[in-house]
Amino acid sequence: MADSFSSGTTYYNKVKAEDWAGNVSPVSLSDGIVVDTSGPQLVNQLYMSTTELIQNPSFETDTYTVSAAVCDGSDPTSWSLNADGCVKLQMSSAPIAAHDSQYILMSGDLSQTVSVTSGGLYRLEIKVGYPQVLDDHHKAIDGYVSLGLDSHAFHLDPDKCEGRCEIETENSILWNTLTFYHTAVSNSLTVVIGTRFTTSDMRLAVDAVSLVRVYYSQQFSGQPVEPSTETTALFLPHWSSVNSVWHFEDPQTVIVDYMWAVGTIPGGTQLQNFVSVGKLNHGVAANLALTHNATVYVTVVATNLAGLTTKVNLNPVIVDMTGPEILDLSDSSGLDIDYQTSYTIAANWAIRDNESNTDHCVWAIGSIPGGYDVKIFESLPALASYSVSHGVNSVDYPAPYKFYTTVRCYNTLGLFTVAYTNGVTVVSPNRNDGIQSMQILADSSTYRFASDQCLTTSDNIRLKWDLEQTDTLIKKYKFGVRDLTPDPEYLVTVNCTDDNALVNGTSFNDTSLNITSDNSTSYLCNCTYENMTIAGNLTEGENGTGSFCIATTWLTNTSAIDRTVTERMSPESDFPLFAASLHDVSVITSRNVSISVTPVDIFDAEMQGQDSMVIVSPPGPQIVGGMVIPDSNLTSTNLTVDWTGVFSSYWSDLVYEVTVGSKIGASNIVQWQETTDTTMTLELSNSEVKEFNLSLVITAYDQCGLYNTYNSELFPINLP
Structure with a gap:
């Protein structure tokens, strides 16, 4: 007998018998034995068929109709529901579905039979989750998937996704990805998706059911390639699940058993001890307690018929309990803007996920943050950064109208993040709005208000204005003060x-x-x-x-007068102003100045402004002469007093306040009577005496509210 045998070689035993009489029996040949000195080996890579075997895989074939019924009256196209089951087609403009826009809610058993090749290996992937809206009595989901005679149970988050599936005021679905493999034993295969209960107490959201054949060697050019091991997971702070798949082969002997374990170190069993799954090449571990950013290691031991084993550590998985990070989301294709004249709404952002890969993003446009009433959500493939745009009908959204862009990004674990812009307002490019009128608010040192033609202070200017259109198009205001005194x-x-x-x-x-x-x-x-x-x-x-x-x-002489223009800009504001005070202006008294205010819109373009010319308060009225004393012997009871030439002023239109009494400080004849004339006729017929003295107090007010008071001497009066 040979001392060694070659691995992979089949050896046969031959036996014949001979009796004492010399009779020899025919030679008998054994069925052989294969020499196997090595354990199973990982397949290099998988080749996936591009032919989808499931009909109506994401439930888009049927037309969705709004109905208050809990269950639809018919089964989804190409699917069969058991008698006690319930199915309801769902559709949303928001990105609720795992694929396209429709999915189903079901309880009971939903099945479909497809044609397969006996002995072929097939991969089933399915997206499942809790309904978008849960009833208070809804139970935690216990479900199963059957492939022929193989049945695989699964469990979803016992807390029913509470606190994880809400986006602002709208709920979403956190989709769990389940993957199973099956070797066909006949030319047909029935796929069953089921729940433990067949009532509304347990309804399962289902979408994106996919069944394709898998090869260990390339069958045709362009065939998609997948790794031979894969671990998908759903990580939540209170509950996590890990779904691992592996592919081994052994040319010499049959693989008879797989064991797998889950740990926090390579080869570890801290999270799950080694569990045998028989000949199944996948396993699910649920109800795991994990922390964000921890590392999960899956170990698989494959055993062949010869008792030889191979231990393989699958690629580790980083625990990720957060969705992707949406960075620098801005209105426009560049830096963020708040206003524009175009009805093409654009946005751009970057995406980052340090733990998991980004799967895809969706975006929409709405009239409120998070809304999608202007443009429904559109799916985008995984990229490092995005720049999108969409044209909006100006007839439906007359200017000014504010639009918000909403973005949701998902990682490969199904976790998502939502963000929206601060909005961009579309305004009309042809605007005639601006300041309709402006008034300078003068300060007076007396009870008499100064005219709006006079500026009573040389270092502080108060003004107010009226806007033709009160909206947020105005970003700031430009104020100007210019000397208008003629050049000598x-x-x-x-x-x-x-x-x-x-x-x-x-x-x-x-x-x-x-x-x-x-x-x-x-x-x-x-x-x-x-x-x-x-x-x-x-x-x-x-x-x-x-x-x-x-x-x-x-x-x-153009250089004789300082023509410096004082320009100041107000702080930027989201709300229009209607008044302002300019401090430390330092204009020269007795000069004509122009004061202007001009709105500046959000595009930094000047709108319609207004200006007003005033004189910086000159000196008040001056006393330059005395009053003409009237003749004391009157021929009638009327006395005309004349103070022409008493006052000198920059202004030609002074207002006089006259008080007349029979003694100094008295006002028994006339009290505080106003006139713009420099003469006044007094009626003295009511006097009880014929001879008395008169005293006049005359106060002159100019347009700036400045004044001076003239006190006449006592002069005698003799009535006839």
Whole structure:
């Protein structure tokens, strides 16, 4: 007999018998034995068929109709429901479904039979979860999936996703991904999805059911490739589940058993001890207590018929209890904006998930944060960053209208994050709005209000204005103060005798004239001065010593007055202003100034503004003379008093307040009577005496509210 045998070689035993008589029996041959010295080996990679065997896999074939019934009256196309079961087709514009826009709620058994190849390996993937809206009496889900005679139980979060499936005021579905493998034993396979109870107390959300054939070697070009091991999980703070799949092969002997364990270190069993699953190449461990960012290790031991084993550590999985991070979500394709004139609504953002890979994002446009009434959610593939846009009908959303972009991003674990922009307002590009009127609020040191033509303070300006349209288009205001006092003029006399003097159109040096002092003939000439041509007269020099041109003109001294324009910008605000105070302006008294206010819109363009001219308060009325004392002997009971020339003022329209009494400080005849005239006729017929003295107190007020008071001397009056 040989000392060693070659692994993988089949050896046979031959036996024959011979008796004492020398008779020999026919040779008998054993069925052979395969020599196997190595354990099972992991398959390098899987090749997936592109042919989907399930009909109506995401329940999009049937048309959704709104109904208050708990169950639909018919089964989904290509599916069969048991007699006690219940199924309800669901649809939402929000990204509720795991695939496309429709999914089902079911209880009982839902099945479909498909054609397969006997001996072929098939992969079933299914998305399951709790309904979007749960009744108070809804039970924790216990479900199962059957592939032929193989049945696999699964359990969902016993807390029924409470606190994890809410997005603002709207619930969502946290989809669990379940993966199972099955080797067909005939040419047909019945797939069953079921729940433990067949009442509304336990309804299961189902979507994206997929069954494809799997090969260990490439069958055709372009066939999708998958790794030979895969671990999917759902991590929640109070409950987690791990679903692992592995693929081994052994060319020599049959694999008879798989054991798998889950731990927090490579090869560890801290979370689940080694459990045998027989010949199944997948396992589910649920109700695990994990922490965010921890690492989960799955270990698989494969045993063949020869008793040889192979131990493999699957790729570790980082515990992720958070959805992807949505970064820098902005209105527009660049930096965030608050206003625009275009009805193309754009947004951009970046995505990051340090623990898991991003699966996809969806985005929508609404009239409120999180809304999707303008544009329903659209799915986008996994990218590092996104830039999207959508045209909106201006007729449906007249300007100004504010739009919000909402983004939801999902990782490969099914966890999601929602974010929305602060909104962008579309405004009309053709606006005539702005400031309709403006008023300068004058301060007066007396009870008499100053006119709006007068600025009573030289360092503080108060103003208010009215807007034609009160909305948030105005970002800030520009205020301006400018001196309008006329520039002074001065006389310039030019004496020119060189070539720049022209006499009647002829150069001065080319003009031969004999002009005497008594010559009455006038010759016009022109001189050039600082690039100006000035008209003048040709004049004879003293003692007949020749002629020269003398030209005169008035020029303006543009540098005599400071023309500095004071410009100030208000702080940016989301709300329009209607009044302002400008401090520390320091304008010069007795000067005419222009005060302006101009709105600046959100595009930094100036809108319609207003300005007003005022005079910075000149000195108040001055007493420059005395009142003419009337004749004391009256011919009637009427007395006319005249204070013309008593006051001098910048203003020509003073207001006078007159008080008349029979003694100094008295007001028994006239008290605080106002007039704009410089004379007043007093009626003295009511006087009980014929001889008395009069005293006048006259206060003059100007447009700025400034005043001065004149007190007359006592003068006698004799009534007739």
